[in-house]
Amino acid sequence: MSDAVARATWPRRLGRSRNVVTGALIVTLVVLGALFAGAVSTHNPRRLDPANRLKPPSAQNYLGTDEFGRDVWSLVVHGSQVSLIVGATTMALTSLGGIVVGLVAGYYRRLDIVLMRVMDGLMAFPAILLAIALMAARGSGVGNVIFALSVVYTPRTAMLIRSTVLSIRELDYVLAARALGRRDLAIAFRHILPNCIGPLLVQGSFIFAYAILAEAILGFLGVGVPPYVPSWGNVIASGKNVIREAFWVSLFPGLALTLSGLGLNLLGDGLRDTLDPRLRVP
Amino acid sequence: MTAYLIRRILALVPVLAVVVSVAFLLIHLIPGDPVSVMLGPDATPAQIQAARHALGLDRPLPEQLLKFYARVLRGDLGRSYFLDRPVTQALLERAEPTLVLTLSALLVAIVIGVPSGIVAAAQPGSLWDRTLMLAALLGVCVPGFWLSLNFIYLFAVRLGWLPAAGYASIFVDPVAALRYMVLPAVSLGFSQSALIARISRSCMLEALQQDYIRTARAKGLSHATVTWVHAFRNALVPVVTVIGITMAILIGGAVVTEIVFNIPGLGRLIISAVLRRDYPVVQGVILATATAYVLINLGVDMLYVFIDPRIRYE
Numbered sequence: 322m323s324d325a326v327a328r329a330t331w332p333r334r335l336g337r338s339r340n341v342v343t344g345a346l347i348v349t350l351v352v353l354g355a356l357f358a359g360a361v362s363t364h365n366p367r368r369l370d371p372a373n374r375l376k377p378p379s380a381q382n383y384l385g386t387d388e389f390g391r392d393v394w395s396l397v398v399h400g401s402q403v404s405l406i407v408g409a410t411t412m413a414l415t416s417l418g419g420i421v422v423g424l425v426a427g428y429y430r431r432l433d434i435v436l437m438r439v440m441d442g443l444m445a446f447p448a449i450l451l452a453i454a455l456m457a458a459r460g461s462g463v464g465n466v467i468f469a470l471s472v473v474y475t476p477r478t479a480m481l482i483r484s485t486v487l488s489i490r491e492l493d494y495v496l497a498a499r500a501l502g503r504r505d506l507a508i509a510f511r512h513i514l515p516n517c518i519g520p521l522l523v524q525g526s527f528i529f530a531y532a533i534l535a536e537a538i539l540g541f542l543g544v545g546v547p548p549y550v551p552s553w554g555n556v557i558a559s560g561k562n563v564i565r566e567a568f569w570v571s572l573f574p575g576l577a578l579t580l581s582g583l584g585l586n587l588l589g590d591g592l593r594d595t596l597d598p599r600l601r602v603p
Numbered sequence: 604m605t606a607y608l609i610r611r612i613l614a615l616v617p618v619l620a621v622v623v624s625v626a627f628l629l630i631h632l633i634p635g636d637p638v639s640v641m642l643g644p645d646a647t648p649a650q651i652q653a654a655r656h657a658l659g660l661d662r663p664l665p666e667q668l669l670k671f672y673a674r675v676l677r678g679d680l681g682r683s684y685f686l687d688r689p690v691t692q693a694l695l696e697r698a699e700p701t702l703v704l705t706l707s708a709l710l711v712a713i714v715i716g717v718p719s720g721i722v723a724a725a726q727p728g729s730l731w732d733r734t735l736m737l738a739a740l741l742g743v744c745v746p747g748f749w750l751s752l753n754f755i756y757l758f759a760v761r762l763g764w765l766p767a768a769g770y771a772s773i774f775v776d777p778v779a780a781l782r783y784m785v786l787p788a789v790s791l792g793f794s795q796s797a798l799i800a801r802i803s804r805s806c807m808l809e810a811l812q813q814d815y816i817r818t819a820r821a822k823g824l825s826h827a828t829v830t831w832v833h834a835f836r837n838a839l840v841p842v843v844t845v846i847g848i849t850m851a852i853l854i855g856g857a858v859v860t861e862i863v864f865n866i867p868g869l870g871r872l873i874i875s876a877v878l879r880r881d882y883p884v885v886q887g888v889i890l891a892t893a894t895a896y897v898l899i900n901l902g903v904d905m906l907y908v909f910i911d912p913r914i915r916y917e
Contacts, residue, residue: 438617438618438621439621441617441618441621442617442618442619442620442621442622442624442625443621443625445618445619445621445622445893445896445897446622446625446889446892446893447851447852447854447855447858447892447893447896448855449855449856449858449859450854450855450858450873450888450889450892450893451625451889453858453873453877453885454626454629454873454877454885454886454889455629455632456877457629457876457877457882457885458629458630458632458633458882459632459633459634460634534746537746538746538748538859541748541859541862542858542859542862542874543874543878544874544877557748557749557752560752561752561863564752564755564756564760565760568753568756568760571749571752572753575746575749575752575753578746578749579741579745579746579749582743582744582745582746583740583741583744586740586743586744587740
């Protein structure tokens with residue numbers, strides 16, 4: 322099969338994977354909701370309306386109101402913005418960090434030992450606990466959540482890139498490139514990195530899912546984004562206090578969280594099966 | 604075996620060194636002056652100076668790091684200002700609920716996960732298989748802490764079958780302990796059971812395709828014997844590894860579950876420490892859990908050799 326044909330069938334193969342299509346549809350839906358949050362929501366999610374507190378779902382408040390009278394539907398719609406910003410930025414930063422660390426470790430054997438021990442050490446912490454500890458040091462805020470989650474999830478990507486680099490650097494065409502006098506950096510970018518894109522995409526969609534979940538957990542624990550910011554974790558936390566009277570406050574942001582996780586997991590599973598059939602789970 | 608064990612333990616040294624360094628660096632990630640952050644806005648300059656000296660923060664960084672290593676090696680994790688006791692004592696006091704919760708959740712995850720995976724693998728593509736794997740996919744995506752809240756609403760608020768929150772020590776009142784532990788253990792264990800089910804299924808499928816399975820069937824052995832004795836025991840090896848990973852995820856998940864169910868374990872300890880800026884306690888909890896994780900993995904590796912005699916790591 323020639324290169325051009327292989328490239329042409331790529332989108333087709335993705336389009337034929339039911340997981341990819343379903344996952345992409347769900348993710349697109351969530352992204353659209355976040356982009357047009359102002360138009361889709363019916364109320365200002367930050368406006369307190371004590372007269373209307375803890376109202377069950379109705380025609381005025383599709384998903385009811387919380388203990389401060391805020392509209393849950395509008396909170397859920399606006400909450401997706403925080404989730405997606407944190408998820409996307411964490412995915413980008415971990416990919417970048419993973420590429421740098423993974424390439425260096427895969428290429429320079431002496432640095433490899435040191436870098437991999439540091440990655441092992443970082444991965445020895447339960448992910449959410451390390452994130453909590455980093456948040457404890459840095460304080461609440463979207464930027465710090467992204468920082469904490471990027472530190473927590475970069476080692477996984479770095480290990481992945483490193484193992485890909487190690488398997489590719491010994492191949493004949495890399496040797497040929499070296500024989501032609503290409504320098505390390507050029508080989509890394511022109512010949513090795515393109516082979517990492519597939520695994521990176523797969524890993525990226527899973528990290529996106531983890532990051533959204535971890536952001537919600539940090540918010541729920543009260544150590545994520547500040548409590549006045551509408552985010553799924555924060556709304557679920559406020560729903561916890563009123564679970565006896567108003568189950569809808571925590572139910573709906575949790576459903577949104579589950580749906581996003583489902584979309585990203587389907588996308589990741591589908592991408593993995595399509596891009597690397599060897600990894601396919603039978 | 605002994606040589607392998609020694610090599611494996613020596614390999615832990617650099618990992619634990621990194622773990623301790625990360626815990627140490629935490630204090631230096633605090634923006635601005637860590638001491639004034641810790642003591643709050645009411646502290647006088649003299650108090651700040653005294654605390655800085657007491658913490659050794661006025662010394663050069665490498666010296667501080669070495670002193671920190673020495674302290675941790677002696678088992679001294681510092682003192683909590685708010686709890687007014689050594690951090691190690693606070694950790695020991697709070698370890699029991701977390702340990703009980705983690706192990707109960709692990710039990711739930713294995714009891715649900717392994718049989719589901721095997722049943723699904725017995726007839727791949729069947730209705731059972733597809734239903735179980737869809738449930739497993741949902742299980743992976745459902746956030747445990749949110750599932751806990753829904754369980755509380757359903758089983759405690761609506762049905763009134765179980766208490767909504769709280770903890771009783773299994774050594775003091777086993778019946779109450781069990782009643783308190785059911786919801787936390789199930790909601791924490793459920794999503795991990797999904798992971799275990801998926802892995803068990805694929806390992807079973809692989810084992811069932813082997814030649815010795817065909818031989819066993821040809822000998823006329825019953826379906827159950829072939830599935831449980833021949834295939835299951837061989838599928839067990841990778842599953843044990845996953846259970847090790849699961850254990851590590853459960854420790855992290857236990858923190859969140861404790862907050863939902865008001866269980867006085869390490870999770871509540873670290874969260875209240877974060878809110879009070881009690882940094883020695885934060886350091887202590889992450890050091891203790893990371894060490895536990897590393898040791899669990901060592902244990903799993905040992906178990907691996909034990910289950911599969913082919914593995915000798917020469």
